[in-house]
Amino acid sequence: xxxxxxxxxxxxxxxxxxxxxxxxxxxxxxxxxxxxxxxxxxxxxxxxxxxxxxxxxxxxxxxxxxxxxxxxxxxxxxxxxxxxxxxxxxxxxxxxxxxxxxxxxxxxxxxxxxxxxxxxxxxxxxxxxxxxxxxxxxxxxxxxxxxxxxxxxxxxxxxxxxxxxxxxxxxxxxxxxxxxxxxxxxxxxxxxxxxxxxxxxxxxxxxxxxxxxxxxxxxxxxxxxxxxxxxxxxxxxxxxxxxxxxxxxxxxxxxxxxxxxxxxxxxxxxxxxxxxxxxxxxxxxxxxxxxxxxxxxxxxxxxxx
Amino acid sequence: xxxxxxxxxxxxxxxxxxxxxxxxxxxxxxxxxxxxxxxxxxxxxxxxxxxxxxxxxxxxxxxxxxxxxxxxxxxxxxxxxxxxxxxxxxxxxxxxxxxxxxxxxxxxxxxxxxxxxxxxxxxxxxxxxxxxxxxxxxxxxxxxxxxxxxxxxxxxxxxxxxxxxxxxxxxxxxxxxxxxxxxxxxxxxxxxxxxxxxxxxxxxxxxxxxxxxxxxxxxxxxxxxxxxxxxxxxxxxxxxxxxxxxxxxxxxxxxxxxxxxxxxxxxxxxxxxxxxxxxxxxxxxxxxxxxxxxxxxxxxxxxxxxxxxxxxx
Numbered sequence: 001x002x003x004x005x006x007x008x009x010x011x012x013x014x015x016x017x018x019x020x021x022x023x024x025x026x027x028x029x030x031x032x033x034x035x036x037x038x039x040x041x042x043x044x045x046x047x048x049x050x051x052x053x054x055x056x057x058x059x060x061x062x063x064x065x066x067x068x069x070x071x072x073x074x075x076x077x078x079x080x081x082x083x084x085x086x087x088x089x090x091x092x093x094x095x096x097x098x099x100x101x102x103x104x105x106x107x108x109x110x111x112x113x114x115x116x117x118x119x120x121x122x123x124x125x126x127x128x129x130x131x132x133x134x135x136x137x138x139x140x141x142x143x144x145x146x147x148x149x150x151x152x153x154x155x156x157x158x159x160x161x162x163x164x165x166x167x168x169x170x171x172x173x174x175x176x177x178x179x180x181x182x183x184x185x186x187x188x189x190x191x192x193x194x195x196x197x198x199x200x201x202x203x204x205x206x207x208x209x210x211x212x213x214x215x216x217x218x219x220x221x222x223x224x225x226x227x228x229x230x231x232x233x234x235x236x237x238x239x240x241x242x243x244x245x246x247x248x249x250x251x252x253x254x255x256x257x258x259x260x261x262x263x264x265x266x267x268x269x270x271x272x273x274x275x276x277x278x279x280x281x282x283x284x285x286x287x288x289x290x291x292x293x294x295x296x297x298x299x300x301x302x303x304x305x
Numbered sequence: 306x307x308x309x310x311x312x313x314x315x316x317x318x319x320x321x322x323x324x325x326x327x328x329x330x331x332x333x334x335x336x337x338x339x340x341x342x343x344x345x346x347x348x349x350x351x352x353x354x355x356x357x358x359x360x361x362x363x364x365x366x367x368x369x370x371x372x373x374x375x376x377x378x379x380x381x382x383x384x385x386x387x388x389x390x391x392x393x394x395x396x397x398x399x400x401x402x403x404x405x406x407x408x409x410x411x412x413x414x415x416x417x418x419x420x421x422x423x424x425x426x427x428x429x430x431x432x433x434x435x436x437x438x439x440x441x442x443x444x445x446x447x448x449x450x451x452x453x454x455x456x457x458x459x460x461x462x463x464x465x466x467x468x469x470x471x472x473x474x475x476x477x478x479x480x481x482x483x484x485x486x487x488x489x490x491x492x493x494x495x496x497x498x499x500x501x502x503x504x505x506x507x508x509x510x511x512x513x514x515x516x517x518x519x520x521x522x523x524x525x526x527x528x529x530x531x532x533x534x535x536x537x538x539x540x541x542x543x544x545x546x547x548x549x550x551x552x553x554x555x556x557x558x559x560x561x562x563x564x565x566x567x568x569x570x571x572x573x574x575x576x577x578x579x580x581x582x583x584x585x586x587x588x589x590x591x592x593x594x595x596x597x598x599x600x601x602x603x604x605x606x607x608x609x610x611x612x613x614x615x616x617x618x
Contacts, residue, residue, distance in 0.1 A: 060315070100412055123485065241445065
């Protein structure tokens, strides 16, 4: 006598193994636990009992296993819906879950994909900010949100969430100035609730041309509005990689002492600040305006002016 | 076997199936039983109809490769695929989908080769979670060399710039574990000939090359929960125009801001390490007054002068 668990799982295996629509009659003939004493006839009490049992089992398959086996009138039988992930996609996600430990998100239902990986071999740890969940919900509903940032109350349309240099940001359209703004989530000020989501859904539409990558490129040389300058910077050998990672640009010459890196500067003050983080191991050579920007600043600090 | 509800039986089966499929070489029946809080015999009874489903049905429903099996040495394994998981047509639940999407995006970002299977999976999850989520993991130039050395159990010669020095040092380390956390890649390692483990930031390696010392990577090197850098904290107090606080480079942290009668503000600025302190000091606008500590003004002056000398001014 098959247990309910065996019967229900056998039903799924049977439908999969047949690879074609299956009828209630075939199920009662072939699947352990559905046996009937005599051939089924539609409309009889026995037929109705088997049909109800099948409906309950189909509901269990859907709820507990995500397996959708449903009656299709067109083919006059029960048909499996196609899988959400194929085995290769699932394997890729399991490998990702084993490599990347995600902190700050609830684990999901027991037995969910990726829930049982050995996280002692993880190579990358990503922490998801606590406000991501509420903002994701608002984004899905296309609902505006309100929060306090830099001491001011902001009501914005949340367009996207992303990271830049390990910080989580919200890219949102601010209707009050009709501009895209980026908000660092850890600078949103605590309140009750910290983020209020409007009740009204579908309050905005994200434009088709919205560029997700550009929204979270917070490099000042990308978003800066100062006059663009083509800079040549000589960087000592031991600092070249770190310089290119921090500032971007292209290495245009290299020798035993170091390299020349060329880049376009669009935010002058942040360029100077970042250049100074190399403590004199990176020297701007041109244009003269940028050279002066750095040297005049240092002379003022050194008391030479 | 104690009476279990159908829901509980399904949950146990899902959890054990996940363990069998996601733990590389499967999981022992004993460990699986502990995980689901059952004794071994009870779990075995519960699994029997699923384990031997193919035999129950004479191979008509699923073949052996698509089921999960209990090996002779008591391990639950999935050999190729599991039909139950492969039949799921609904997406993972909300939390699991977000977790998988974040992991997938991070993996894509850090990958050094095409990931077509992952790309398709991520697109499907994007449709369920949101198509407007971005997660990036930057990869420093030396990462590949460090990962290879760690994987192969070979020492690594590095030219390394510590957080507190302005010139790099040459050293040879045993790279025990490579990981990314807090937005940076690190390797936990030991200098050759020493026993104490240290964390090295891979983006501070000016150059790397494989060394000659071989080692067996230990299995129990954990990723640290956090680094206690408070001993390196340096704090200065500044007075400046309110807008100039925004120009102070992060990762400096700014304490409580006090408004002064002259329109300026006063705040404490804390940064880790002397090298970063020097950077903050020379990044401040010249009009910013450094109030304390007493030697900060001279330190700012001296560092600015040192940089000018390097620049040939």
